[in-house]
Amino acid sequence: MLLASQAISKEIGLSNLLEALMEIVIKNAGAQRGCILMTSKTNLLVEGEYRPKEDKITVAVHDRTRYDHLPYAILKQVEESRESVIYNDAFSETPFVNEPYIVKHRPKSMVCMPLINQNKTIAVIYLENNLVTGVFTKERMKIINLLSREMVFSLENATLYSELERSEEKYRELVNNMQDGIFITQDQICRYVNEALAQMLGYETEEMVGQPFEQFVSLPEREKVTHYYTRRMEGKQAPFEYETKLMHKDQVREVIVIHKVTRINYMNRPAIQGTVKDITERKKAEQELLRHKEHLEELVAERTRELELNNEELNKYIELIEQISITDELTGLYNRRYFNKLFLEEVEKAAANKRHLTYLMLDIDYFKKYNDTYGHYEGDSVLRRVGTLLQELAARANGYAFRLGGEEFGIVVSGFTPRQSREYAESIRRSIADLRIEHALSTDYGIITVSIGVAAVYVDNVREEDIYKLGDDALYQSKAQGRNCVTMFQ
CATH class of the missing domain: 3.30.70.270 (Reverse transcriptase/Diguanylate cyclase domain)
Structure with a gap:
């Protein structure tokens, strides 16, 4: 079980993780059937059932709205109250005797418990055994609790990774839809500016044409940009593409751009043609993505530490159970x-x-x-x-x-x-x-x-x-x- 829990802690595929967790919980708790109902971040519901004829546990994952074959009233009460219920003989002990699921299936041993993290119900776990009463002993509940904690941490890790993937896709789409600005300078004066560049910097095109291009460059970047233009005009080696900053008309905002320049002939004279791709939002997105990723990595690291502590506790408890199973209670000798x-x-x-x-x-x-x-x-x-x-x-x-x-x-x-x-x-x-x-x-x-x-x-x-x-x-x-x-x- 310890090896299984260690393998689960590394799994980040949400559906596969749910299936593996459901199988392990049923196997170690002595249950015949059970489900894990997620209450936040995802609407998934995973069900598992032991089939004695095939001697295996079947697991299915689907949307949580499929309550028709589950004890809805019990799941809902535990989700809202955040209190566990355990019945040694559910059909005779539980106040839910008229609940359709109980009437139909007549379960014996039953446990339903909330999985709580940071004072919030993350999920609800339900287990039952239709053959034997009193299955869910204190020892088994201890193991269920340990596995449940590990399940919450692992699911949160998988969800965090899913969020990261969605964020990366969002920012990638943002970059692909951006428009480029185009300009031509001659004698370091703007001779042509397209609408995209003018709008990028908050000008009308007429305001930019006839002005030195360097006045639209952020002051700390002017010397570098002018130096590259001069070398390009002289036919000397200079970067074809580089990142720089242009200044918005309001003189407050800086526009981060990818700047491409080429030496051309314009009106029969040498000139520079440049294209400008506004990457300001991309840079912000990258910074936000980096911040978000660092935050997620911190959360994952925190969950990993918690999982390690949980595994240590689980290992100690398994060792204790093994020691108890081979020791005579009265004398302390081997039995x-x-x-x-x-x-x-x-x-x-x-x-x-x-x-x-x-x-x-x-x-x-x-x-x-x-x-x-x-x-x-x-x-x-x-x-x-x-x-x-x-x-x-x-x-x-x-x-x-x-x-x-x-x-x-x-x-x-x-x-x-x-x-x-x-x-x-x-x-x-x-x-x-x-x-x-x-x-x-x-x-x-x-x-x-x-x-x-x-x-x-x-x-x-x-x-x-x-x-x-x-x-x-x-x-x-x-x-x-x-x-x-x-x-x-x-």
Whole structure:
């Protein structure tokens, strides 16, 4: 899911982004069907539905006005109130029981929530499951919230890029529709000026003809323009086209132009013919576009930073969920589920590296009697203390400690010889006895003790179930011999 979210954050195509987000939200939330309804900047509506026969999620994007097959009343309320609604059994719990969509589809689990950014509702997300009640748990809602935040940021980025493309097209069209001015100068005096140039500078053509052309050039540009004209008249190298500024008649405004000059014969004498393209609006547009682009880039950078923080939070939460799924809640040790996975891996490693593997099974002696005598609260306390000690002793041996169930524990260590395995097991037995936890009904000892079965094997074509059974048989033997002892099978 993390890889998917990272890929989505780079997508700027709005429709593709919506489709990808809808598929990921449905997959990770446990929903069968859902939609994302945009409420600003775009009228798009994306829908997704899981089809079990095909084992895939189909997604469609269309205009948001297609409410006919959606829970319109619920979507509208959440959009306006900006408050989420969650129902474990929507058909029986929701106040919208008479809503046509609810009556027709009879959804069970349902959640509808606003996506809010800068105190505005950006979109509304709706998810449902028609088969199971109570699907949208706190854990899944946490993931939905994280994905929803990422969705808002990604959609805003895509929208910003769309705005940028539209702006560029607008300014491009503006430039293409501009008209050029034309003039002829001779002896640096204007001999001809067309209407377009006169209008460009706020004059009548008659006002410009007969005047030195330099007086229509912005003062800081006059020396450059005159120098280029002189070189062109002398047949020397000079720019054919360059940008300069002309002065409007009001002596306030400057007109930015692309100036092209050519040496010609006019009335049988050398002259300069020039064309002038007014790019003032284009320059303003470019400046505005640059400002707009910089602003958009700032927004994109800000959203990217938020996405990175969101990904970090999502990653931490996924790691937390994974840790919870493999940890025994009471003792903090690895649970039976993780034991089944890790035990197989350790057996395969030992076989590949031609090493010994030691598997210890421990059982707290007379623990049922302890619970009956001291109560389950004290019994849980014993399990925690024993678990903490086993965790420490396993870590010292670079091994792993597990709670296999009830009062039964396991430890897996690699690299010990049979002799070292027995010594290690004895040290564990003594350490637990040294806790001196009172147990009045423990025969002969009066304290909490453990029986330990040890399987110490050189792994070579030995299956993990055989090693497990060896440890289990050894534990049974320890109990048969009076408990509080170690039995090792090889």
